[in-house]
Amino acid sequence: MAIHTSRRAALGLMGAALPVAASRAQSAFPERPITVIVPFAPGGSPDIAARLMAPRMAELLGRPVNVDNRPGAGSTIGSRAVMQAQPDGHTIMMAPISFLTAPLTMDPPPFDTSASFRVISHIATVPYILVVRNDFPARDMAEFHHYVAANPGRLNYGSSGNGTPLHLGGEMYRMMTGADIVHVAYRGSGPAIAALMGGQVQMVFADLPGAGAQMRAGTIRPLASLVQSRIPGYPDVPTMAESDQRLAEYEVYTWVMLVAPKATPDAVVNRLNEVALAAARAPEIAPRLAELGFAPIHSNPADGDAFLAREQAKWGALIRSAGIRSTF
Structure with missing residues (x-):
């Protein structure tokens, strides 16, 4: 009987330790510098937003946040780099609407954007x-x-x-x-x-x-x-x-959102959301973004994912009906 009690106690201690270990793993993020890929050359909306927000994000995370421009193929080169990265939050992307629309103009599409990425935050429309x-x-x-x-x-x-x-x-x-x-x-x-x-x-x-x-x-x-x-x-x-x-029905716009590979854990995405929104709302950054033409959205991850799915359906229908095709 004493042996069984000892085993139960040991198992209980092991079970209690699991949440603690998980918490420690989550609190350790980030373990190294963060790379924010921008899928275009310097100078456009995603590049401007990423470079304005990165220093403040670095302060909040306690690690460097580096902006890496990966232009080409309508944004799909940068998108693929993020898709193929480890889904641990250390490689993310400041994505414009092109990371959604460009694949939809290709036959066949190289990937399904909403199925391949999860949204950290829909930062702004432009x-x-x-x-x-x-x-x-x-x-x-x-x-x-x-x-x-x-x-x-x-x-x-x-x-x-x-x-x-x-x-x-x-x-x-x-x-x-x-x-x-x-x-x-x-x-x-x-x-x-x-x-x-x-x-x-x-x-x-x-x-x-x-x-x-x-x-x-x-x-x-x-x-x-x-x-x-x-x-x-x-x-x-x-x-x-x-x-x-x-x-009369003409309308074209973009947006910028931080995204991560689809398998990135909730705890990491939520931490990045918290940091990204704090950076976007910082008193030295928010007025500058507004001055440049960014209209703030500041979504949570779930609302961002839902918005991305709606946008994919909308633009996919428009591109198909117009017969627009791209080659790279």
């Missing part, structure tokens, strides 16, 4: 705009539509890459108006804006944070907002939808 150089002949959208129609096949538009919403924005404009404009893909909105300034393209469908610096410098100018309402910081810039009745 409006898109149509920008041109200051010397572009059209001064407003009425003149723009006329100029494009009068120059079929002679105007190029730049985007952040094949399969990105900036590419889709140009294709939607082309399909809705019958415009004959030529797509030129770059490895991010930063290189696309540089090409616009250099005269390699005549227009860019751009994200507001990526184009903002050159707009403020006066080297490029916005012609239209690509979302359904005017942008608060640019109330005099009309929407694409209000510029022409053919474009």
